[in-house]
Amino acid sequence: MSLPNLDWLQRFPALAGMPESERAPLTGGAMAMSLPAGATVFAPDQPCGAFILVTGGSVRVFQLDAEGNEIVLYRLGPGSICILTTLALLAADSYTAFAVTETPVEAVGLPALTFNDLMARSAQFRSFVFHAQAARMADLMAVIQNVAFASIDARLAARLLVLADGNRGLSITHQQLAAEIGTAREVVSRHLKAFERRGWVSLGRGRVELRNAAPLRAAAQAGR
Secondary structure (H helix, E strand, O other): OEOOOOHHHHHOHHHHOOOHHHHHHHHHHOEEEEEOOOOEEEOOOOEOOEEEEEEEOOEEEEEEOOOOOEEEEEEEOOOEEOHHHHHHHHHOOEOOOEEEEOOOEEEEEEEHHHHHHHHHHOHHHHHHHHHHHHHHHHHHHHHHHHHHHOOHHHHHHHHHHHHHOOOOEEEOOHHHHHHHHOOOHHHHHHHHHHHHHOOOEEEEOOEEEEOOHHHHHHHHHHOO
16 A cells, blocks of 8 residues: 555665655655565565565564574664665665564565665665665674584574563564574583573573573673
8 A cells, every 4th residue: 555654764864865856756655565464575486566565563584494494694673675675676686585474564665766766866775775784794794703603502502592681581483493503403402401500591381581681791791
């Protein structure tokens, strides 16, 4: 559906500040997107038809290996754009990964023709896209570096601390944690049990309680 309300632009100050002559095709072509939790936004080999700007909710972007193990590449939240969407549009190519909504998501879609028109005519729009792309690429490179060089202990400890976000515990399965750090569920289970023996965490069904954050932080730092 069309998007007459322009409040969404406040999530993207660089776009809100575009000259009116350049902003007109942006606002005129914008389409509202509303997705429930668990919806597939895109999948490998699907063509990319729109530039996606997330205004609310969370989207998990991930890849699967040959054995079906998942690795989370990054997440999209309010004010985010998707690096894979941008690359697919610029190359007129298909997607190479999956994206699934973790919560109900509100977003704005720009048709490919509108995106290409803005990239050609607006220096400010191009700057927005490439700056956001560079920031997201840095996140992706951090994931690659962690998977390639950091130990399982370090990756797992760091991810537990991030996901807990200052809380004592979090609701998450071993399979979900494995996807977060790019390994197998059995590997995560083994290391979590070792953490439990050391008194760092307590394990329950679908839950991990952080009992001692200090050694978790030390383990995470050791992997850097």
